Amino acid sequence: MRSIEAHGLTKEFKVYQSRPGLAGAFRDLLNRQYRVIRAVDAIDLTIDQGEIVGYIGENGAGKSTTIKMLTGILEPTAGELKVNGYDPHREREKFVRTIGVVFGQRSQLWWDIAVQESFRLLQKVYRLPDEQYKRHLGRMVEVLEIGDLLDQPVRKLSLGQRMRCELAAALIHQPPLLFLDEPTIGLDVLVKENIRRFLKEINKELGTTILLTTHDISDIEALCSRVVMLDKGRIIYDGSLTKLRLNWGGGRKIHLDFAKNVQLNELEQRTEGLPVKWEQTGQRQYIAHIHHGELAVSEVLSRVVQYVPVQEMRIEEASTEEIVRQIYQEGMTIV
């Protein structure tokens, strides 16, 4: 079954511009000028029930706008969209019962009342039968270790405690699809681990589909078999994290300590045409960032060693974090 099916999904915003001075303000009154920003540009996205997908991209890439369309908050400018079989914006009332949402920065719990009172209110909102509510909540309280927090007002909770309660609240009605926006932002390693373990469990046991937006690539590495990368409103990659790393040549870094001084432009000239970027870290120390696999590493080394002797050398695999950052900076042209 499909959780999300989007074809040509597009969202444009009109941004009004003001002209300077009094005369400008007067002209604006009569005839306002605007430009159109295409925040999401005709994306096709299909996500099956039970998948955990990471939705990533630089600031301003269009992630939040996509999520807002997928959750029914914004109406698309164009395209077709079905989420859990519904049109999220037009069939909003029925649709919201089928999703859970956790936005790291905003709370869906009532600030001044005890956590369990918020849960009870949500039980009423979703009209959950007592027995089902108690059983499911009991389970979440146990796994998320929030038993001691239930009688505390939300405003007294730490960020990590609140996030665990937010997750329980988002899942109280056992939705088949969960949207998470920066769920581990600002949390310490242990709480992050706990939350990731919980998400894996609900995905495995209940088949919950999860769409995760984050700047924390370690969240993606821990949870997602698939990653969708957005750039200027368009999808530039959709596939596994492993394939992303492989296509990007596994990304290697060679740390080189030369036996004599050498200029950056000399190294660049010697290795012209090869998929390498040089970074100078000392007078004789450089890092060669290599995009393609083994062959490129040996080619770069052989060209350099002929020219200037190397005292010490260390090869390091680039982290996924670095690979993704480089893709943001340079685009996907190398893949």
Ligand SMILES: Nc1ncnc2c1ncn2[C@@H]1O[C@H](COP(=O)(O)OP(=O)(O)OP(=O)(O)O)[C@@H](O)[C@H]1O
């Ligand atoms: N309500 C709006 N009116 C006008 N422009 C908007 C509006 N919302 C978003 N934008 C623009 O659309 C583009 C995409 O923004 P969006 O918030 O979706 O990006 P994002 O990938 O979620 O970024 P971030 O990681 O910073 O949250 C940006 O250029 C942004 O300025």
